[in-house]
Amino acid sequence: MKILVGIKRVVDYNVRIRVKPDGSGVVTDGVKMSMNPFDEIAVEEALQIKERGECDEIIVISIGAKQSQEQLRTALAMGADRGVHVLVDEQIEPLTASKAILSVAQSEGVDLILLGKQAIDDDNNQTAQMVAALWDRPQATFASELAFTDGKVTAVREVDAGLEVLEVDLPAVISVDLRLNEPRYVKLPDMMKAKKKTIDVKSLEDLGVTSGAGVTSLGVRAPEGRQAGIKVETVEELVKELQARGLVND
Amino acid sequence: MSDRDVIEFDVLIVGAGPAGLATAIRLKQLREDLNVCVIDKASTVGAQILSGAVMEPEPLDELLPGWRDNPPPILQPVLKDEFSFLTEKSRYWMPNPPQMNNHGNFIISLGATCAWLAEQAEEAGVEIYPGFAASEPLFNEAGDQVIGVRIGDMGIDKQGNPKDGFMQGVDITAQMTVLAEGCRGSVSKALIAKFGLDADCDPQTYGIGMKELWQVPKGRVKPGTVQHTLGWPLDTSTYGGSFLYQLDEDRVALGFVIGLDYQDPEFEPFEAFQQFKNHPSIKALLEGGTIISSGARAIVEGGIQSLPKLEMPGALLVGDAGGKLNVPKIKGTHMALRSGMMAAEHLAKELTHSGYDQLWRGSSSAAELHKVRNIRPGFQKGMWFGLVNAAIETVTMGKLPRTLSNHPDHEQLRKVSEPRLSPQYDSSKRSLEPRDRLASVYFAATEHDEDQPVHLQVTDTNICVTRCKEEYNNPCTRFCPANVYEMVETDGETQLQINSANCVHCKTCDIKDPYQIINWTTPEGSAGPNYVNL
Numbered sequence A: 001m002k003i004l005v006g007i008k009r010v011v012d013y014n015v016r017i018r019v020k021p022d023g024s025g026v027v028t029d030g031v032k033m034s035m036n037p038f039d040e041i042a043v044e045e046a047l048q049i050k051e052r053g054e055c056d057e058i059i060v061i062s063i064g065a066k067q068s069q070e071q072l073r074t075a076l077a078m079g080a081d082r083g084v085h086v087l088v089d090e091q092i093e094p095l096t097a098s099k100a101i102l103s104v105a106q107s108e109g110v111d112l113i114l115l116g117k118q119a120i121d122d123d124n125n126q127t128a129q130m131v132a133a134l135w136d137r138p139q140a141t142f143a144s145e146l147a148f149t150d151g152k153v154t155a156v157r158e159v160d161a162g163l164e165v166l167e168v169d170l171p172a173v174i175s176v177d178l179r180l181n182e183p184r185y186v187k188l189p190d191m192m193k194a195k196k197k198t199i200d201v202k203s204l205e206d207l208g209v210t211s212g213a214g215v216t217s218l219g220v221r222a223p224e225g226r227q228a229g230i231k232v233e234t235v236e237e238l239v240k241e242l243q244a245r246g247l248v249n250d
Numbered sequence B: 001m002s003d004r005d006v007i008e009f010d011v012l013i014v015g016a017g018p019a020g021l022a023t024a025i026r027l028k029q030l031r032e033d034l035n036v037c038v039i040d041k042a043s044t045v046g047a048q049i050l051s052g053a054v055m056e057p058e059p060l061d062e063l064l065p066g067w068r069d070n071p072p073p074i075l076q077p078v079l080k081d082e083f084s085f086l087t088e089k090s091r092y093w094m095p096n097p098p099q100m101n102n103h104g105n106f107i108i109s110l111g112a113t114c115a116w117l118a119e120q121a122e123e124a125g126v127e128i129y130p131g132f133a134a135s136e137p138l139f140n141e142a143g144d145q146v147i148g149v150r151i152g153d154m155g156i157d158k159q160g161n162p163k164d165g166f167m168q169g170v171d172i173t174a175q176m177t178v179l180a181e182g183c184r185g186s187v188s189k190a191l192i193a194k195f196g197l198d199a200d201c202d203p204q205t206y207g208i209g210m211k212e213l214w215q216v217p218k219g220r221v222k223p224g225t226v227q228h229t230l231g232w233p234l235d236t237s238t239y240g241g242s243f244l245y246q247l248d249e250d251r252v253a254l255g256f257v258i259g260l261d262y263q264d265p266e267f268e269p270f271e272a273f274q275q276f277k278n279h280p281s282i283k284a285l286l287e288g289g290t291i292i293s294s295g296a297r298a299i300v301e302g303g304i305q306s307l308p309k310l311e312m313p314g315a316l317l318v319g320d321a322g323g324k325l326n327v328p329k330i331k332g333t334h335m336a337l338r339s340g341m342m343a344a345e346h347l348a349k350e351l352t353h354s355g356y357d358q359l360w361r362g363s364s365s366a367a368e369l370h371k372v373r374n375i376r377p378g379f380q381k382g383m384w385f386g387l388v389n390a391a392i393e394t395v396t397m398g399k400l401p402r403t404l405s406n407h408p409d410h411e412q413l414r415k416v417s418e419p420r421l422s423p424q425y426d427s428s429k430r431s432l433e434p435r436d437r438l439a440s441v442y443f444a445a446t447e448h449d450e451d452q453p454v455h456l457q458v459t460d461t462n463i464c465v466t467r468c469k470e471e472y473n474n475p476c477t478r479f480c481p482a483n484v485y486e487m488v489e490t491d492g493e494t495q496l497q498i499n500s501a502n503c504v505h506c507k508t509c510d511i512k513d514p515y516q517i518i519n520w521t522t523p524e525g526s527a528g529p530n531y532v533n534l
Helices: A037-051 A068-078 A094-108 A127-135 A188-194 A235-244 B018-030 B058-063 B110-123 B186-194 B269-277 B280-286 B333-349 B356-361 B364-371 B375-381 B383-395 B437-444 B461-472 B508-512
Strands: A002-007 A009-011 A033-035 A057-064 A082-087 A112-116 A139-149 A152-159 A162-169 A172-176 A199-202 B006-014 B036-040 B075-077 B080-086 B091-094 B106-108 B127-130 B134-139 B146-151 B154-156 B162-167 B171-179 B206-215 B225-231 B240-246 B251-259 B290-300 B315-317 B456-458 B485-490 B493-498 B518-520
Touching: A002 A037, A002 A068, A002 A094, A009 A068, A033 A037, A033 A068, A037 A057, A037 A068, A037 A112, A037 A139, A037 A172, A057 A068, A057 A094, A068 A082, A068 A188, A068 A199, A082 A094, A094 A112, A094 A127, A112 A127, A127 A139, A127 A172, A139 A162, A152 A172, A162 A172, A188 B006, A188 B127, B006 B018, B006 B146, B018 B036, B018 B058, B018 B110, B018 B333, B036 B171, B058 B333, B106 B110, B110 B127, B134 B171, B134 B186, B171 B186, B171 B333, B186 B315, B206 B269, B206 B508, B225 B383, B240 B269, B240 B280, B251 B269, B251 B280, B269 B280, B290 B437, B290 B508, B315 B333, B333 B356, B333 B364, B356 B364, B375 B383, B456 B493, B461 B485, B461 B493, B508 B518
Parallel strands: A002 A057, A002 A112, A057 A082, A082 A199, A112 A172, A139 A172, B006 B036, B006 B171, B036 B127, B080 B225, B171 B315
Antiparallel strands: A009 A033, A139 A152, A152 A162, B075 B106, B080 B091, B134 B146, B146 B171, B154 B162, B206 B251, B206 B290, B225 B240, B240 B251, B456 B518, B485 B493
8 A cells, every 4th residue: 555645834833823914924934833733643644554564655745835845854754755845835725735635646546645634824624625525535534543454444533423433445535633643753863864765846737736726815813812801809899890891780 | 772773973063053053064164074963952943042142243254155145034234232221210321332332243033043054054964953952971981081972762751751652862973072052051061070171260150141022013113223221120239231132024132131140039030121121211112012932041151261171082162062152242152153163173174172172262262252351250249340340341451460250150149038139029010021931931932741751850859948948938939030940838848849841941040059959951852942033
């Protein structure tokens, strides 16, 4: 089995997000960037599948600016075999990403596409579903447990009502949830070896994908700050303040 | 542990700050054939670097001649220097001391500059691995020569047992190890002690610097304005002052530096900084703005008389791991870059420690520190004496045949039984964020896996509840800018609680603790603050 894992370079989860003063997006200059945590779980799962002898090759793909290669290198250091970097300089929407991922999946002939359930920057949660639809193959999203048997995969999904168990035929698209596994630490010697692994750089054009502009961002703004509270000395004062705000009846 | 992975390099550099990266870049420029590796405990290069910072550009001109065409992301030429003395309500303009003339210098973010330097280093062929913390030095069998460092293990729980995913740290060995950990580096500290490198010099003396980067409302900032203050809110016995540098894009970098030889055990450096921000002349600039990032770091203030020997078998100390900050200039970046370049030039000839100390002491950097050696110690006798002394030393250009001594900071605290020296700060009148130290830690984006051994080792917690409580009222609960140390009562018993996950790696506790029972060690790699452009 051949697995394609999608990874995205996002602002690190520890970083406090700041909106650009002109409202055109969030600040990424000088900000720590990392692999989307859900994608890291997808990479770890692929590695565990390979370590069980159920997979022959793991290809990692990232779509983004030149620096996305840092995250690809991390995935290669964790143990993925090779990388594909689709170089784009502008923000792309999930549909374009889905087409690019599918194009690589088809030319590589992969049996399984593993993706994070969503990226923590835009929280779209669309790519896995779109890839499956475009590919016309089954999908299992929010997986928290996976088992493979004769061309099928059994996935436990985390849904609102509890856990749902699905069996899907391969090839398939699976998006992974938080509790699937705990990603490994990267070893320094593996980090060094990863520098020697190949990363193919491709453009959207190479993949025959045109970047659509179906969605236009009108602006980004930070949530309103909370108003400072006040302290009152007595119950009477409290009632008065609440009445002044129209929160209790006179 | 014979199965521990070992990686070999020609030269290993511990710490990706200005000194370490300058060493690496220069070394590759001179000796393409050498394998040079830089490791850093931060998750990315620059994430745990904090400095004012105004930089003298000459060393960069020498290291990377074309750098002005490909500059680091934050680079604002200094256009104006202002120096003033604060009282609680007023501000008195003073003549700018000649050492603090910044004509031709640049306001930078040292963190952003180091990230940029790392790119230059990688292009030159240096291997840089952030996220790997050097936990201890390695020695040859005879134990008399440094042969590298051990990287800390990952995935150990609080009690010291391996967790799922445990990863043993590797050993990195090298013919020469260059320690570029910055002020009070933990490996450097161990090696200075082992080889007695400080046997012939004064004790080192330090300061704590706290910094915030602000985004303020449009139109207030005059980019290129450099301001320093003395006076309020410090009492005259405490050495320190503020810096405020106005950047482009409506950003302001400001901070407060306080000598760690302060005497009042009840004094809280963090509170002094916050109090300063609420001075009417400062608050007007910040009000309505937001903090981008904040943090703290100890700095070296001892100058040339406290400088340890910079070499030992197998290893060198560069930058502030040795301690080369020029206090009257309030600058160290140029010294760090220069000492790194000098180390590289020394190692390019032969991979030996021998001769580096002498090379540095014969350099213009040493002469620069010699000239100003008596200025900082003069402030031990209070601000007014210090200022008069500084004026004399400046006029005589350090030629008076005397060298004032430094004293160990941890011995300077007075007992709580003596009258207080510093004023009580009233925090209720302050309106600017952060409201307290915990809120400030939030802006440092510091992160430690809580289920790992506490990296702040207190060797005798008994002292905390007995002698320290009585003599100094647990000053660790006040000098730590990140609220790591707390005395908590459980079941009627008071105990020291170490909130190590808050730690911003400033190392103040390791320095100022009066009994020297706190040992700062490296936590898991990548842990710690994630500063943005500090």
